[in-house]
Amino acid sequence: xxxxxxxxxxxxxxxxxxxxxxxxxxxxxxxxxxxxxxxxxxxxxxxxxxxxxxxxxxxxxxxxxxxxxxxxxxxxxxxxxxxxxxxxxxxxxxxxxxxxxxxxxxxxxxxxxxxxxxxxxxxxxxxxxxxxxxxxxxxxxxxxxxxxxxxxx
Amino acid sequence: xxxxxxxxxxxxxxxxxxxxxxxxxxxxxxxxxxxxxxxxxxxxxxxxxxxxxxxxxxxxxxxxxxxxxxxxxxxxxxxxxxxxxxxxxxxxxxxxxxxxxxxxxxxxxxxxxxxxxxxxxxxxxxxxxxxxxxxxxxxxxxxxxx
Numbered sequence: 503x504x505x506x507x508x509x510x511x512x513x514x515x516x517x518x519x520x521x522x523x524x525x526x527x528x529x530x531x532x533x534x535x536x537x538x539x540x541x542x543x544x545x546x547x548x549x550x551x552x553x554x555x556x557x558x559x560x561x562x563x564x565x566x567x568x569x570x571x572x573x574x575x576x577x578x579x580x581x582x583x584x585x586x587x588x589x590x591x592x593x594x595x596x597x598x599x600x601x602x603x604x605x606x607x608x609x610x611x612x613x614x615x616x617x618x619x620x621x622x623x624x625x626x627x628x629x630x631x632x633x634x635x636x637x638x639x640x641x642x643x644x645x646x647x648x649x650x651x652x653x654x655x
Numbered sequence: 656x657x658x659x660x661x662x663x664x665x666x667x668x669x670x671x672x673x674x675x676x677x678x679x680x681x682x683x684x685x686x687x688x689x690x691x692x693x694x695x696x697x698x699x700x701x702x703x704x705x706x707x708x709x710x711x712x713x714x715x716x717x718x719x720x721x722x723x724x725x726x727x728x729x730x731x732x733x734x735x736x737x738x739x740x741x742x743x744x745x746x747x748x749x750x751x752x753x754x755x756x757x758x759x760x761x762x763x764x765x766x767x768x769x770x771x772x773x774x775x776x777x778x779x780x781x782x783x784x785x786x787x788x789x790x791x792x793x794x795x796x797x798x799x800x801x
Contacts, residue, residue, distance in 0.1 A: 533742055537786030579742035596671065600718010643784070645675035
């Protein structure tokens with residue numbers, strides 16, 4: 503939404519035309535560093551009157567993304583400079599022997615930064631949960647491949 | 656004997672690239688009948704994509720449930736959406752150019768019925784993932800290439 507032809511009462515803003523409306527951000531697609539769709543902006547959050555970040559939602563999942571992780575922005579989308587750690591959830595997990603271990607059902611995080619300690623993997627409803635440390639993960643770009651074999655899964 | 660597998664242990668299994676992306680299902684084994692050696696596999700990439708031949712040198716290991724490849728097949732990027740550094744849609748990868756199986760450039764089609772193709776060299780590509788993301792300022796460079 504463009505702001506035009508509005509009188510201004512401000513000490514430094516002569517015309518609000520050069521400012522950006524938070525309304526224009528709502529609905530924009532948010533993409534990770536690798537181009538995967540994280541979701542779309544549902545809400546814009548402020549702290550002490552300044553932009554702090556966005557609520558990004560996809561299906562039922564919502565995640566707050568700080569503005570420090572915003573790389574570039576265009577008319578329709580926002581590119582992040584990270585691959586959000588929350589996106590590991592739901593990915594398939596294979597061990598080094600090519601055995602399908604299950605899916606990532608949860609992520610154990612260090613804090614609210616984009617790091618994680620381990621992933622929780624489960625094969626099906628009846629199987630036990632496996633806690634796999636970050637150091638045992640070879641890659642988690644598309645699916646998760648482990649450095650080690652999992653016995654008796 | 657523990658290291659010996661049969662064709663049943665390979666055919667029908669999913670093939671994963673080095674990033675863990677599922678490329679497709681192994682449907683054929685290629686055997687040199689004179690040398691009596693396996694040369695490679697054919698992967699069925701599904702209804703929308705052509706079958707993919709992968710040489711034995713690009714197979715990392717034959718796993719229990721999957722076959723691991725040791726690199727990303729450049730053909731995988733055919734049909735991928737191409738976006739700018741700012742996230743604007745450019746088109747789709749219609750073809751690729753390779754040299755010794757290494758990606759050299761992408762041919763990007765702006766729309767399905769358009770013949771307006773753009774060639775983007777690998778040095779102007781920032782990210783090859785779910786989408787192809789071009790580097791900042793690629794357009795200026797492309798004009799120089801023409």
